Amino acid sequence: MKKTKKNNIEFFHKMIKEIYEQPEVVQRIIDEHIDMKNKRVLFKDFAISPKRISGIKRFILVGCGTSYHAALLGKYFLASCAGIESEAEYADEFAGRKARVDKDTLVIAISQSGKTGDEIKAARAAKKQKALVIAITNGIDSPLDRLSDYTIFNQAGQEQALAATKTFTSQILLLAAFAVFIGQNKKTANTKICSQFFKEIGQLPKKIAGILKQNVHFEILANKYCKSEGLLVLGKGFQFPLALEAALKIKESTYIHGEGFAASEFLHGPLAICNKNMPCLFFAPRDECFKELKAIIKRIKSLKRKALVFSSAGNRQLLKLADDVVFLPKTIDIFFPLLAIIPLQILAFHIALLRGVNPDKPRYLNKFVG
Ligand code: M6R
Helix, strand or coil: CCCEEECCEEECCHHHHHHHCHHHHHHHHHHHHEECCCCEECCCCCCCCHHHHHCCCEEEEEECHHHHHHHHHHHHHHHHHHCCCCEEEEHHHHHHCCCCCCCCEEEEEEECCCCCHHHHHHHHHHHHCCCEEEEEECCCCCHHHHHCCEEEECCCCCCCCCCCCHHHHHHHHHHHHHHHHHHHHHCCCCHHHHHHHHHHHCCHHHHHHHHHCCHHHHHHHHHHHCCCCEEEEEECCCHHHHHHHHHHHHHHHHCCEEEEEEHHHHHCCHHHHCCCCCCEEEECCCCCCHHHHHHHHHHHHHCCCCEEEEEECCCCHHHHHCCEEEEECCCCHHHHHHHHHHHHHHHHHHHHHHCCCCCCCCCCCCCCCC
8 A cells, every 4th residue: 555654654544644734734824824923814915905894794604515614613703703793504505595695795615625516606606796705725726716806725735535634624724813804804803812812823733733643542542433333423612513524524434424413402302313332422622611511421421322522631520421531732712623623533534444444535425526
């Protein structure tokens, strides 16, 4: 089998190589867009006038698959960093239902490839109605790039494995930065969150590198969970889009049925499918939602079901409650999904290998759907 080498580590698969590239991808985005000294987010050659930006009344984020999950997270970022309510929608639904927008609408079109047919349709429909379209894409000179008013490039380098990994982290980092940028430009920024953003963002590459060093721990977990019939993934707030993305990564990389839920919605019916061979994975950082998540974890355990919890370092009470815990470096609320998706990607990778699936090219799927 062909292997590649990076930082003296040998990789037999593209997916794991791309997961390991994440510290440098994040660093590249910081170097390009963050002015630490003046605490500003910068977008080079941003030709859209401040007047046009301040006149935007409606924000809509569209994407497909992983890019839709990034869009949904973008909605949470805009609310918390910029105090702006927005909508997130699957690109094909937006185009298919002939959504009405106007010149005071900003459509943020997110696509790793920039070539996804549904995404192009959505962006075209928005442009036709004179909405402003900003693309977030890794596809330089892609159709989406060409038809948008402005493009923010992921700068993630080519992603060859089927699963979007490094492009997802770059999308969500850019969306957080964009939310701060909009807040600063519209003068609606949440000053506390924005100041935390500038303090914390520079720490992310080091924290991601620290997570990657725990690879063996995730491999042990993969051995434990690889025979599961399904994985039910729960999160609240910022962790809800993360739960959806985690479930997609599990499904496409391992063929295990993964399903993501808004944590409290899980109690409104889905709980019934939770059996002994269907562990629950919780994204439960030590934030204001933790109490609620802890109660659901307790409920699952009272039913003698398995709970695997991704939480913040030091949250040791979970050691008594859960079957397994992955501790992530402490960070601010908006960045927890960015750190937490990394061990999940590694877990999905190892489960794929244990189940005999080629994680670089799972069956039936193509890197982009034209
Ligand atoms: O290139 P795009 O971001 O537009 O692709 C969208 C989806 O097809 C893509 O995210 C898909 O869900 C991936 N297989 C996710 O890993």
